[in-house]
Amino acid sequence: MIPEIGEFALIIALLLSVVLAVVPMYGATTANEMWMSYARPLAMGQFLFVIVSFICLGYAFAQDDFSVVYVAQHSNSQMPIQFKLSAIWGGHEGSLLLWALILCGWTFAVSRFSKALPLDMLARVLSVMGIIATGFISFLLITSSPFERYLPRFPADGADLNPLLQDFGLIVHPPMLYMGYVGFSVAFAFAIAALLSGRMDAAWARWSRPWTNVAWAFLGLGITLGSWWAYYELGWGGWWFWDPVENASLMPWLVGTALVHSLAVTEKRGVFKSWTLLLAIFAFSLSLLGTFLVRSGVLTSVHAFASDPERGFFILMLLAITMGGSLTLYAFKAPSVKSESSFSWLSREVLLLVNNVFLTVMAVTVLLGTLYPLLIDALGQGKISVGPPYFNAVFVPIMGTMAIAMGVSVAVRWRETSTETVLKTLWLPAVISLLMGLIFPFVYGSGFDMRVFLGISVSLWIISTVVSEFIGKFRNAQTLSSRLSQLSMSYYGMMLAHIGVAVTAIGITLVSTYSEERDMRMAKGDSVELAGYQFTFQGTQVVKGANYMADQATIEVTEDGQSVVTLHPEKRRYNVKRNMMTEADIDAGLFRDLYVALGEPLNEGEAWAVRVHYKPYVRWLWLGGILMALGGLLTAADKRYRKSSRKQESVHA
Amino acid sequence: MPRLLLFIPLVLFIILAGFLWKGLSIDPRELPSALLNKPFPEFSLAALQQPERILTKQDFMGQPVLVNVWATWCPSCRQEHAQLLTIAQTNSIPVIGLNYKDDRSAAMVWLQQLGNPYQFNIFDEAGMLGLDLGVYGAPETYLLDAQGIIRYRHVGVITEQVWQDLQNMIKGWGSVNE
Amino acid sequence: MLMNKLTLGLLVLFCSSVSLAAIDVYQFDDPEKEKRFQELAYELRCPKCQNQNIADSNAEIAKDLRTKIQQMLVADKTNPEIIDYMVERYGDFVLYEPRVKPQTYLLWYGPALFLLLGLAIILWVIRGRRQSKESTAGNGVVLTTTEAKQLDALLNTKKGKQS
Numbered sequence: 001m002i003p004e005i006g007e008f009a010l011i012i013a014l015l016l017s018v019v020l021a022v023v024p025m026y027g028a029t030t031a032n033e034m035w036m037s038y039a040r041p042l043a044m045g046q047f048l049f050v051i052v053s054f055i056c057l058g059y060a061f062a063q064d065d066f067s068v069v070y071v072a073q074h075s076n077s078q079m080p081i082q083f084k085l086s087a088i089w090g091g092h093e094g095s096l097l098l099w100a101l102i103l104c105g106w107t108f109a110v111s112r113f114s115k116a117l118p119l120d121m122l123a124r125v126l127s128v129m130g131i132i133a134t135g136f137i138s139f140l141l142i143t144s145s146p147f148e149r150y151l152p153r154f155p156a157d158g159a160d161l162n163p164l165l166q167d168f169g170l171i172v173h174p175p176m177l178y179m180g181y182v183g184f185s186v187a188f189a190f191a192i193a194a195l196l197s198g199r200m201d202a203a204w205a206r207w208s209r210p211w212t213n214v215a216w217a218f219l220g221l222g223i224t225l226g227s228w229w230a231y232y233e234l235g236w237g238g239w240w241f242w243d244p245v246e247n248a249s250l251m252p253w254l255v256g257t258a259l260v261h262s263l264a265v266t267e268k269r270g271v272f273k274s275w276t277l278l279l280a281i282f283a284f285s286l287s288l289l290g291t292f293l294v295r296s297g298v299l300t301s302v303h304a305f306a307s308d309p310e311r312g313f314f315i316l317m318l319l320a321i322t323m324g325g326s327l328t329l330y331a332f333k334a335p336s337v338k339s340e341s342s343f344s345w346l347s348r349e350v351l352l353l354v355n356n357v358f359l360t361v362m363a364v365t366v367l368l369g370t371l372y373p374l375l376i377d378a379l380g381q382g383k384i385s386v387g388p389p390y391f392n393a394v395f396v397p398i399m400g401t402m403a404i405a406m407g408v409s410v411a412v413r414w415r416e417t418s419t420e421t422v423l424k425t426l427w428l429p430a431v432i433s434l435l436m437g438l439i440f441p442f443v444y445g446s447g448f449d450m451r452v453f454l455g456i457s458v459s460l461w462i463i464s465t466v467v468s469e470f471i472g473k474f475r476n477a478q479t480l481s482s483r484l485s486q487l488s489m490s491y492y493g494m495m496l497a498h499i500g501v502a503v504t505a506i507g508i509t510l511v512s513t514y515s516e517e518r519d520m521r522m523a524k525g526d527s528v529e530l531a532g533y534q535f536t537f538q539g540t541q542v543v544k545g546a547n548y549m550a551d552q553a554t555i556e557v558t559e560d561g562q563s564v565v566t567l568h569p570e571k572r573r574y575n576v577k578r579n580m581m582t583e584a585d586i587d588a589g590l591f592r593d594l595y596v597a598l599g600e601p602l603n604e605g606e607a608w609a610v611r612v613h614y615k616p617y618v619r620w621l622w623l624g625g626i627l628m629a630l631g632g633l634l635t636a637a638d639k640r641y642r643k644s645s646r647k648q649e650s651v652h653a
Numbered sequence: 654m655p656r657l658l659l660f661i662p663l664v665l666f667i668i669l670a671g672f673l674w675k676g677l678s679i680d681p682r683e684l685p686s687a688l689l690n691k692p693f694p695e696f697s698l699a700a701l702q703q704p705e706r707i708l709t710k711q712d713f714m715g716q717p718v719l720v721n722v723w724a725t726w727c728p729s730c731r732q733e734h735a736q737l738l739t740i741a742q743t744n745s746i747p748v749i750g751l752n753y754k755d756d757r758s759a760a761m762v763w764l765q766q767l768g769n770p771y772q773f774n775i776f777d778e779a780g781m782l783g784l785d786l787g788v789y790g791a792p793e794t795y796l797l798d799a800q801g802i803i804r805y806r807h808v809g810v811i812t813e814q815v816w817q818d819l820q821n822m823i824k825g826w827g828s829v830n831e
Numbered sequence: 832m833l834m835n836k837l838t839l840g841l842l843v844l845f846c847s848s849v850s851l852a853a854i855d856v857y858q859f860d861d862p863e864k865e866k867r868f869q870e871l872a873y874e875l876r877c878p879k880c881q882n883q884n885i886a887d888s889n890a891e892i893a894k895d896l897r898t899k900i901q902q903m904l905v906a907d908k909t910n911p912e913i914i915d916y917m918v919e920r921y922g923d924f925v926l927y928e929p930r931v932k933p934q935t936y937l938l939w940y941g942p943a944l945f946l947l948l949g950l951a952i953i954l955w956v957i958r959g960r961r962q963s964k965e966s967t968a969g970n971g972v973v974l975t976t977t978e979a980k981q982l983d984a985l986l987n988t989k990k991g992k993q994s
Contacts, residue, residue, distance in 0.1 A: 236887050243882050276664060285666075298676035300881045309677045316677065320670055327663040332657050350957060358950035365942040371672065372929075378675040381934050385876045387927025389883070394942050491744055517869075519857070533929050684878060751868035754891070780895050787920040789878040790890045 003068050006039060006056025007147040010097075013049035013104070014137040016042055020107075020130030024123035028197070036123035040111045043126050046133060047108040054101050057088055057146055067154040070094060070146040071503045076160040076576050077228065086171040092295060092311070093146035095174060099291075100136050102182045107133065110186055110532070120224035123188075124193035132185050135318045143311050160576035160622060163548070169229030173222060177249060180219020181287040184252060186211040187259065188284035191277045192326055195333045205267035205276065210636040212263055212280070213493075216256040217632030223249050224625030233584035235597045237517065238611045239621060242391045244299040245386070248290030248369040254363035255283045258356045260632065264490075265352050274334040279356075281330060286363070287321040292319055298374060332561050344416040351409035358402035365394055366371070403505065404456040406498060407465035425472060429464035431459045446513060455509025462502040466495050489638040497631025504624025510617040517614070519599075532615035533594060534558045540598075541609065548572040549581070553608060557587065567599040569610075592616045630652035655800040661674035683750035686795070687787050688808035691802045693720070699747055701752050710777050710801055715825055719748045719810070721771070721797040722783065724755040725763045733810040734767050740816060741770035746823065750774035753783045753791050798826060832916045864904045871900050871913060878921045883970055 020042040027035025057070075061084045066072040074091045075084050077501040089095040109127040114122055140146075141199035194200045226249070231239040239247065258280040268275045293299055296312025341348040369386045376384050411417075411425040437457030441449040471485065520528050527536035538554040555563040567585040574581065584597040592614060599609030660691070682794055693710055700706040713720075721737060723730040724813070741748050750771035752760050757776060764771075789808075796805040796819055805822060807815055859865040879895040885893040885900075896917070904915050909910050929935045972988035 234887075238887075241882075274659070281662075292673065296677060298673065298679070298681065300681045304937075312677045316673055319673075324663070324670070327666055331659045331663050345957070346858050350953070353953050353957075354950070357953060359944070361942060361945045361949055364945055368938060368941055371669075372935075373681070374676045374679070376934060377670055377679050377681070378672050383681075383922060383924040383934070385924055385927050386929055386938065387874075387876065388930035389874055390938070394929075394939075398942065398946065431803065506692050682881075684922065684924055687918070687920055783894055785920060787878075787922070789921070790987060 001067065002056050002059050002063075003147040003149065006053045006060075007141075007145060008148075008331070009049045009052040009056065010137060010141060010145075011561075013046050013053065013100075014134065014141060016046040016049065017104075017130045017137055018134035020046060021127055021134050022130075023127075024130075025127035028120045028123040028127070029122070029486070036119050039123045039126040043104075043107045043111040046130070047104040050097075050101050050104045054088070054097060057094060057097060058085055060147075061085060061088055065286070066156070066158050066604060067149050067151070068120075068146070069148045070157065071295065072150060072155050074158070074160045074161050076158040078545065078575060079166065080162065080546050082171060087165070089174045090161050090165050090170060093144045095178075096136070096140050096144055097146055097176050098174065100133065101139060102178045102220060103133055103136060103185060105185055106182055109277055110189075111328040114207065121199070121207070123194055124196055125189045126626070128192045129185060131435075132189075132322065135313055135321070137364050138167020139311075139314050139318065142180070143308075143314055144589060155310070157576075160547070163572065163574045163577075163579060163581040166547075167229070167233055169225065169449050171223040173229055176225055176628050177222030180215050180217075180222050181249075181252065181290065183211065183473055184256060184280075184284040184287050185454045186215060187280040188322075191280035192228075192329065194277065195326075198333065200277065202267055202270045202274045205263050206641065208280070209263045209267055209482070210638075210641045212283075213632045213636040214258055216253070216260050217629040217636070219249070219256060220632065221252050221627055221629040222569075223253060224622050227625070228622050230233065230582060231618070232318075232586055233284075235475065235612050236611070237515075237584070237595050237597075237615060239618065242388045243367070244301045244370050244652055245290075245294050247366045247522060248293045251363050251366050251370075252290065252389060253368070254359050255279055255286055258359035258363075260635075261359075262356055265349055267586035269349060271343075271349060272356075274330075275356070277334060278330060279360075281323070281326045285319070286367075288319045288322060291315055293370070299370070310496075325403070343414070346412055346417050346419060347360050348409060348412050348414050348417075350456075351405060352413055353407050355402060358398060358405065362395065362398055362402075365398070368393070369394070374442070399505075400454060400458055400515070402500070403462055406501070407461045410465045410469050410494075410498065414521060425468055426465060426497045430459060432464050433460035436460050437550050442508075449513060452513050455505060455513075459502040459509070460504040462505070463499055466498050470495065486641070490635040490640075493631040493634030493636075493638070496634060497628045498518055499625030500624040502624070503620050503627060507617045507620030507624060511604075511615055514616045514633075515614065516616075517611065519609065519611050521602055522610045526607075528612060529608075530558060530612050531616075533564065533590075533614065534614050535596065537593075537608070537610065540605075545572065546572045547576065551598065552609070553596075555585075555592055555596050555610070562640070565594065567594070567596045569596045571598045588619060590619055594619050679826070683808065684789070688802060688803045689806065691803060691823050693795070693797055693803055694782065696777075696782045697786070698745075698782060699776050700701070701757065702764075703775040704757070704776070707816040708764055708773065712773070713797070714799070714801045715801050717746055717826070718797050719746055720751055720797060721821070722753045722786075722788050722795075723750045724791045725759045726755065729810050731767070731790055732793045733812070734770070735768040736811045736813065737815060739766050747772045751782065751786075752776050753788060754778065754780040755791045765821050772829065779829070796822060855928075857897070859901075867910060868900060868904055871910060872897055874926070875900075875917055876925050876927050878925055884927065887992065 020039065024036050024039035024042070027033070027038070059065075060068045060071050061075055062081065063070070064077045066075075066076065070091065074087045074094070079087070081131075088093070089098040107126060111122070111126055114125075117125070185448065187208055191203065194204045223246075227239045230241070231237065253553065262272055262276040262279055265272050271452040292312065293307075294301070297309060298312060298316060369391055370384050370573070373384050376382060384407070390412050405519070408422070408426065411422050434457050437453045437455075437460060441447065441452040442455045445452065482508075516531050517528055518525075518528055522528070522537035524537060526537040527534055529535075534557065536556040537555055538560070540551045540553045543550050543552045550572040552568050552570045555567045555569065557567060564586040567587060569585040570583040572581045572583055573579075582597050582599070584595055586596075587594040592615075595613035595615055597611045597613075599611060601608050660670070691805075693695045695710055697707055697709050700708050724798050725792075737748060738745070748770050750773070752774050753778065759780070760774070764774075775782065780788075792808075792810060794815075795803050796807075796824055805819070807819075857865075859868065869886065870971050873884050875885050875896065877883050877885045877888040877890055877894045877896070880888045883893075885896045892956065899916075900913055905915065908916075914926070923930065929938060931939050
């Protein structure tokens with residue numbers, strides 16, 4: 001009964017979204033205020049019914065209702081309750097429902113928190129989101145309903161969830177990522193509304209900017225969590241594989257980063273409007289493209305969903321309608337290059353434009369590398385692979401050059417800056433970062449290393465320019481506190497995010513240069529030395545988990561005879577599907593991780609294959625990602641986005 | 654002119670969508686053999702049923718043959734076995750077995766129980782001939798012409814349909830040779 | 832459709848243990864070779880699995896290829912020899928770093944080309960903008976901070992009227 005209610009609620013949500021897609025939009029075109037005012041209640045209704053549907057699916061999981069096909073395939077009665085619930089999005093159908101839920105949630109949020117928006121703008125924005133919701137909910141109902149039943153006979157127990165997914169990572173990673181993917185639909189909807197109404201002024205940028213920043217922050221957080229999850233869960237200590245699925249999330253993030261910057265220019269200076277619109281369209285389109293790549297099976301990936309060309313076809317249609325439609329609209333209605341203000345060669349505008357070019361080229365490079373095997377195959381030129389060596393070779397130089405521009409852009413002002421001012425702010429950071437970069441490999445490593453020199457210099461350059469610019473702000477200030485409070489939230493957000501980039505860059509540089517790893521055959525009492533640490537194998541014992549049995553090894557780690565930590569990597573065998581899984585054990589630290597994974601037993605269990613890793617500064621990767629996301633959130637929390645709405649209310653009153 | 658430039662994104666997207674649409678009908682996992690139209694690799698391995706007999710390429714050159722890679726650990730091989738027996742009964746083309754990374758006694762039992770469609774079996778215990786051949790998993794079937802050149806590789810189960818295709822291919826050569 | 836299911840079943844059989852890190856123990860006479868072994872294993876793609884290199888894959892074929900690389904390294908083969916050996920058997924598919932040849936020119940040189948193109952467009956746009964600015968120097972709208980504040984106020988009232 002409950003699953004049927006879920007399905008029914010979804011059908012109602014679909015009907016509401018169809019109405020939302022049509023009525024307010026029509027109202028906005030004909031200036032019919034009553035029709036426009038339907039937008040808000042419709043957005044709420046749509047959200048409510050998808051929530052009902054989602055709760056029904058959650059109930060089916062919690063109650064072990066294995067008559068529901070999706071539940072039977074992705075759950076098992078032995079699974080702990082938190083994994084049963086997160087298994088809701090452990091497969092294609094449920095994760096699509098989560099997608100729809102978040103989409104309707106964003107729509108509802110826009111309808112609630114955009115009091116400042118003129119009604120026609122709001123009506124258009126919500127209608128565009130209604131169109132997207134119509135597409136996705138009908139996709140759910142037609143090809144991927146999670147409520148289908150095994151009737152009349154159903155399995156006594158579920159087939160269990162892939163053990164990789166029975167983890168904390170599954171609980172947090174997909175919701176965050178989808179918040180980001182779907183969040184770009186708001187920026188997209190604002191862009192379409194702007195194109196339709198012909199209103200692309202600074203006000204438009206101001207409305208759409210906080211939404212975009214929040215979505216961007218969530219996407220970044222989602223990617224960071226995904227990287228961290230892969231690192232500890234897959235058992236081989238990698239944190240980025242350039243897999244199509246990862247690239248699918250990186251592309252919208254890169255374009256989103258460009259969008260966040262371009263929106264800042266459009267808001268502050270009223271320029272680059274058509275470019276900003278294009279980026280808003282692309283950011284969401286790339287999110288959709290990612291969905292297509294992950295769910296259609298056109299590319300092979302380690303973590304793709306069970307793929308199905310029919311579903312692929314449906315998403316491709318959605319993609320063609322949204323992207324084809326919006327780009328056609330763009331081609332006809334985008335403003336011709338019309339400037340509201342001027343700027344000189346050495347200005348923040350130009351540097352941000354340069355940054356946009358770099359970010360866009362990076363996104364295009366990822367797209368090219370990801371799709372190239374498909375292009376070659378479609379042209380009948382055979383099968384090739386494009387993997388990490390390619391991406392590293394192409395990506396790193398572009399990223400490094402952009403980092404240099406990042407430092408400069410912080411030091412220049414809007415409109416115009418004299419060369420002397422820039423040199424005055426930048427010479428000290430330049431000297432410091434180059435010197436430190438030069439010294440670092442000698443102090444930390446065993447000798448000069450070009451990669452470390454470049455990586456550290458560039459990272460310190462980003463940090464020191466931000467800091468030097470910050471200090472520069474106090475030169476003319478009367479008191480410290482007055483100055484601190486004068487600086488806007490978005491300024492602090494920018495600083496934090498830029499420092500985040502540097503922190504991530506330091507992490508990447510050091511972990512990829514100074515990591516050490518050994519694969520060892522270890523019997524009881526054997527020990528191995530790695531990066532000054534002594535790993536001693538103390539044998540294994542059998543332990544029993546909720547739904548698995550495991551061989552658990554005990555490995556003592558000492559440094560200069562001092563005990564550091566005792567690690568317990570496991571090799572698990574899950575009861576239901578009998579699949580084996582390596583559960584690594586990690587001693588995490590700010591400056592280094594010790595990572596141990598257990599392989600196969602050798603010689604009938606006398607010895608084991610063991611892999612030990614030493615991963616310096618690996619945490620910095622994710623720390624930087626978190627800083628970037630926090631920066632994005634801070635910027636969105638800036639007073640001016642709230643102030644304008646308060647002023648608005650007073651006008652109404 | 655600038656107005657026309659605004660159509661560039663749309664045009665690029667249409668091209669991209671075209672490729673994606675084409676991509677839906679391509680299986681990214683299906684790998685063509687790197688040895689296509691190249692000679693079957695040289696080898697010297699024992700026969701499965703007569704360990705003392707050493708087989709080389711010369712043992713099947715001179716006529717088109719099918720080389721079928723199989724193993725007892727491979728469930729799909731069991732599925733295609735009946736079809737292989739049917740092919741053997743037609744006597745139209747010799748079927749050579751390449752017993753890949755298998756256990757000799759288990760393989761013998763398999764042939765006794767399920768029937769033996771093979772003229773003879775190459776016993777590739779270490780999988781090194783398989784490696785030279787670019788095998789990445791059983792079952793795989795190679796079609797060789799009389800000169801021992803690999804003309805086609807099929808990965809996966811041989812079905813009636815695949816057999817039809819193979820026959821057409823062989824017929825095609827006949828007409829070219831005449 | 833049935834075929835697809837069968838191949839899928841096959842795949843599951845071969846790569847059922849995606850979650851199982853491949854850890855095995857190879858002996859090398861010198862650490863330089865061990866390092867090269869790791870590099871090669873990371874740069875070659877497992878032909879059977881979903882997107883995985885042969886270092887991380889636990890599939891039978893990946894094990895065989897690792898063993899082969901180890902044998903070839905012990906036999907003092909160079910990296911290009913080993914890579915050629917693999918490509919001869921499994922095709923370009925096994926290379927995670929695609930070879931530079933006419934089919935991959937776009938892949939390898941595209942990014943640099945796009946970057947130059949992008950920077951050229953910036954130059955073109957800004958020059959055009961500045962020229963048009965100079966011709967209309969008197970009308971050029973140059974916002975100071977106070978003006979920006981006025982614009983804010985204006986925008987807000989405008990919004991107010993429309994809603």
